[in-house]
Amino acid sequence: MSNATLQKKPQIFFPNLDGLRFFSFFVVFLFHSNKTIFSNLKGTQWYDLTNGLFQNGNLGVNFFFVLSGFLITYLLIKEKEFAGDINVSKFYVRRILRIWPLFYACIFLGFVVFPQIKIAMGSQPNEVANIWYYVLLANNFDFMHSWPVVPDALILSVLWSVAVEEQFYLSWPVLVRFIKLRLLPALMVGIIIGTLIFRSFYTNNDEHDYGVRYFHTFAVIGDMAWGGLLAYGAVFSKRFMQFWEALPKRVIAGIYVMAFAILFFKKDILPPIPVVLVFERLIIAIVFGAIIMEQNYSKHSLFKMQSLKRVSKLGVYTYGLYCLHFVGIIAAGVVFDKLHLDRHSPGISFAEMLLALALSLAISIASYHWFESWFLKWKDKFAVIVKGK
Secondary structure, three states, X not given: OOHHHHHOOXXXXXXXXXXXXXXXXXXXXXXXXXXXXXXXXXXXXXXHHHHHHHOOOOHHHXXXXXXXXXXXXHHHHHXXXXXXXXXXXXXXXXXXHHXXXXXXXXXXXXXXXXXXXXXXXXXXXXXXXOHHHHXXXXXXXXXXXXXXXXXXXXXXXXXXXXXXXXXHHHHHHHHHHHOOHHHHHHHHHHHHHHHHHHHHOOOOOOHHHHHHHHHOHHHHHHHXXXXXXXXXXXXXXXXXXXXXXOOOHHHHHHHHHHHHHHHHHHHHHXXXXXXHHHHHHHXXXXXXXXXXXXXXXXXXXXXXXXXXXXXXXXXOOHHHHHHHHHHHHHHHHHHHHHOOOOOOOHHHHHHHHHHHHHHHHHHXXXXXXXXXXXXXXXXXXXXXXXXXX
């Protein structure tokens, strides 16, 4: 598509969100490193340290969900305002071009390539994942049913959140198209209330109820609805926008203190008791949503993510980093085994983590430029609103 054609379409770009995406991936990476690389240090004070620092890194997924709800709702509302309608089929094509190629490539790696590599290395595959759930974009339910047993091919274990997002993408443009915009807040509040009611049936502090609370679509879709509410306010409420624009620095500092406190001390701040287990996800979504709004609109920010140019640039590769980082983690482990290094040593473990991160970056950047970009070049052809600069 020519530049002249693109310039005729409205452009929207939130320059501070790419950096936030990368940090969200990074805490997920640290969480998985703790479960794999640093598990070799169990029983030592070093593992107590890494577990204390990284045990809540899975909250990066919560942030991704709130961010997706904000961005998709914002773009759909703007499309409806600009064009008078929402082209649902074009929306689906754009999501397919962005999500499906890498998603299904990861499925191929997990169900076909990984077992063959394992056999070649003298081990037997023991896959618990059901391929049909993955093909049908319902693998979060497969993951929920097998929990706490995770797929043998760890690359499959992160794809549950992609499935949840795809389920959201399937239904949300249809709802936004056919529901009057003034009724959208009531719908999103209804979804949040429905999520809370659903979670109230699964408040036991055990693996079964944890699996439902964390992986079932109805238990987590409230994150996206909250992000959507913020987007609605950003588009239609002048008073709402004035609030975020004028937010004082002390309040902004408090938001980040709260976010870091939840990240490092979640069990102390949100203890696993029934009433907290119902509301904890919404509480976390509110805090993460405040960061998104502050970064996008506040005039008194302590910092803006776009000032971290290298980090923001890496944010472009976040989808690949999220889907493929287990390849980097596993590859780093193989390298260190081949070098006969003592992986039970704290220094070696930290070096292994750094190599895993470097490999994850290299693999994801290569995937983006040599694989994903082939599909992405067609994406703007089906866009009503395009990404600005």
